[in-house]
Amino acid sequence: MTSANKTNPVEEAERIVAVAHRLADAARAETMSLFRSPALRPDNKSATGFDPVTEADRASERAMRAILAAERPEDAILGEEYGAQAGRSGLTWVLDPIDGTRAFMAGAPSWGVLIGLSDARGPIYGIVDQPHLDERFEGGLGHARLISGRGTVPLRARRGVALAQATLMTTYPEVGSPAEHAAFSRVAARARLVRYGLDCYAYALLAAGHVDLVIEAGLQPYDVAAPIAVVQAAGGVVTDWRGGPAHGGGTILAAGSQELHAEALALLKDD
Known part of the structure; x- marks a missing residue:
């Protein structure tokens, strides 16, 4: 510090x-x-x-x-x-x-x-x-x-969950630009359950082990700084859709485990 x-x-x-x-x-x-x-x-x-x-x-x-x-x-x-x-x-x-x-x-x-x-x-x-x-x-x-x-x-993020068994959350069904929506849809099509509309609460539920993935786009730094810290402290993984730092805003991929993060990231980058 x-x-x-x-x-x-x-x-x-x-x-x-x-x-x-x-x-x-x-x-x-x-x-x-x-x-x-x-x-x-x-x-x-x-x-x-x-x-x-x-x-x-x-x-x-x-x-x-x-x-x-x-x-x-x-x-x-x-x-x-x-x-x-x-x-x-x-x-x-x-x-x-x-x-x-x-x-x-x-x-x-x-x-x-x-x-x-x-x-x-x-x-x-x-x-x-x-x-x-x-x-x-x-x-x-x-x-x-x-x-x-x-x-x-x-708080402890849930581990040992593959995408096919995962619960995925995002705030808006549109998820950013048309290209970003298409990338999100590739992940959503593989997830067991997709839910919408909880804003920052989705990240809190991920940190608590109830949600496995949160994927969003069009964010600002003030939207993501606190959720990133909470999810990472709970053992989760947070990056942008290219695997880089997400705290500057833009796109965000939060996952309960490194393995699930890698599975989702591969689909988001498949363009």
Whole structure:
């Protein structure tokens, strides 16, 4: 871990984790205050389609940024709603204040808050928080766990599953461009079960051992930093569709095992 402060690495990791949970708690308060509320008034960020944003998105990110300004002023920030803020520590907090705004608008519980921490190499820690479900998936810096009202359990991706027995998830059936959709379809045709629409929750379920593959396209860095950290901490494998790093956004292939990842990757690259 890179840091401008000469501190004990274990103590620094503990401080980072504590701050991350404060961010998640603050985002929960802001998002839950408007979830399923008649006061919710979505806006459209796109001039050509529908890219919704709500005051819950904005308030959630503002609350997290305020905590970071007080607790981690030397760290950089990249957030979906308020962009990039430079830092000096070599660490960047990557924030998606509501991943799944469309689900949030519809009153569906699958949306989440994504809190990632990256260094020059990529994500090193992440939280996928599901406020309405009271489930917090955490990975990195020595942690791989699900914290909920029912207690804390370890996260462990499922192994020993071939593609023919796998459960595959993605958010949108279209999956990117026509070429990307064709590549996804090659994998989907071989999987036992394909399901759609869970946004970041699909990665959490992969880390928990319930889903075997998540394949998506057209992503941004704030969509993927936290899920990558959580899935990798649980023993899963995450790359882009060429087998390279995925934390910059674009395409993503997450798998519960190296063997399943290789099987899916071969079909995605078959062009």
